[in-house]
Amino acid sequence: MIVPRVYPFIVIQLINFMKVAVVQFKASTKKEDNLKKILSYISKAASKNATLCAFPEFMMFYTNSSQTSRQLANLAETINGNFITTIANAAKENHIQVVGSFYETSRKKDRVYDTSFVIDKSGKVISTYRKIHLYDALGFKESDKMASGSKISKPVNTSIGKIGMMICYDLRFPEMSRSLAVAGAEILIAPSAWVKGNMKEEHWITINKTRAIENGCYVIAPDQVGNIYCGRSLVVSPYGKILLDMKKKQGISFVDIDLNKVKQTRKVLPLLKNRRTDIYPTLKV
Template identity: 75%
Template structure:
């Protein structure tokens, strides 16, 4: 059994202010006995619609910049794994990557993932400021087990979760900033449950709250039971993750094993 801390908070437009909040959450999570602390998408800072692509890029950092280095030092100090996100500089002067990272208890970078599916839907166009990633990251070993990384809008594409699960993931972590709107919370809940059920894995989805985001950070177990729903509150939610539950669920509901990949091809009309 592994105790995991899920952080839900409202990021301001001030990077340093948010960094101090993040460091405090890491310390509190460790004091609460968590082995891993997971943060939402865009935790670095909130970018308003008025902020230009160039301004966003100027405030972004490299993966080994001060923002991540400071978080890694806190992870090492408190002996806790941290999953978070940054705006990562790209080669383009007016575009950034939306990047998730995993830091080990020793403060080492275990994995990174650049968001593949940009939220160009429902009136939004993330591609106006963001550069898409080009590959799915290999599942990484964490204290929870084999962990696959997605970010927010990636949830709407079941192929990605399935590839991560069929590649060994027992837990999917999805840092998110789910935008409010008609039926959006219903979509959020339904999709998180579906990704857990169809892959027989845990889904851990820390979400932004406030600004334009709906909150409702969630953890769903492999059989679809909601273990955590943080509603609109800021703070830390704790859950226990058990790989025995993953193994038992996949034994009685062997969806990964029962796939018919031999007939899964596009149909010719």
Template identity: 80%
Template sequence: MKVGIVQFKASVNKQKNLDKITSYISKAASKNATICAFPEFMMFYTNSSQSAKQLANESESITGNFVSQICKSAKENQIQVIGTIYEKSRKKDRVYDTSFIVDTSGKIISTYRKIHLYDALGFRESDKMTPGSKIEKPVNTSIGKVGMMICYDLRFPEMSRSLAIAGSEVLIAPSAWVKGKSKEEHWITINKTRAIENGCYVIAPDQTGNIYCGRSLAIDPYGKILLDMKKKEGIGFVDIDLNLVEETRKVLPLLQNRRTDVYSTLKI
């Protein structure tokens, strides 16, 4: 089972990005990928000077034109797609950072709103965004049972562990990882760790250019880097073998060996 991982530099122009996205979908399908995964903020690049109101005005609903065109492309190319949008919210001048999965019929089969907003290292996503309120259940896809995360969520091991316990065989984390001191080291270490501690694949498509570091990754269940896209825009391909998930969890039974009967004895 082959997954296409897209790394690109989003412009401020929504239509230009949409054209690029549908082109990548077609390219992934032509290479016999069964699913194509895109980075966070693929809808458009928003810089620090863009106000919360301006961002909210540019956002769309999950059934708006941006996602609808992606659904159409998924159906035409008979490929599943994982993407992201700035989704309208009921809170004034705030948006959700939302990921979605589209099946080969063009139907949205899962949506997830980022719950951990990046209020750290000089950034405050909460100034423009509102957080989601739940972790979505893993969903069956062509590459296995997928659990969805977004970028900063990777820094919170409770989330990936919850998704693994719920049955995730692949964690997919669309990201826009900001450049900075030791940030690439954090990025690589965290992605490898999430894979190792949960015995699953981690697929992390990332933005490149602007303020982002690139380095889109695919990690296998034992922590091996299968793909590192460095800084260039483009699409990479990785084969997913679910037997490896099963084998890894058998020889390294971290989920099974948890001591949930003891953890609660720590009084805080």
């Protein structure tokens, strides 16, 4: 008598890891010097098989308090200018996606947009976002030199997931991250230049963790270091775990993103699903 073999049922969970490179550096006041550094980081990220390379806010150049709004506006470029075109060519050559920001020319006199961008592996700019919350707080007034954007950009599909774009001070406004999450964002990327100050690092860490937890998504926040900025570039998991903290060092670090974690977290902690949008408007102000 032949006894048939019994094979145990094995459940295999597909793991969808994508490597992301996060860059933290001290931008100089010279655009050309920063661009050379950016291109080097893109090449290094690609050599380590990263799918996407994320840069901080003001990567184009550091503007100090003595620089006038007109001087800043004269250095700004359009999305088709040399700065973005050069980065886009590097993205294409290295077959890697790039996220960052630049000073974009504005129609308003002596004002620029603080604009973030997403470039795909073919070198195409697939999304831009103009910062809507200008840092007019704690003794600073970005509106003296910048014009605010007028809309939140829709999340964009990339090979690491659906990305929602924010910039620095935007992180303090939960309505924005929630809007992006409801629109489908699985990852929030916030190029930042977080200014040093009393309790500022504590705010930075708490806010990034909170945005991840309340939306069940990854938060990737590359930050400037040096000059007046605090560093501490972060990547936070959908459940609020800090996966990367670059402290005060300049350089490039890598972290794996797993979209299964987003799905799992949103299933066991269904904050987006449990919202009572039918009741919230009943609060009269």
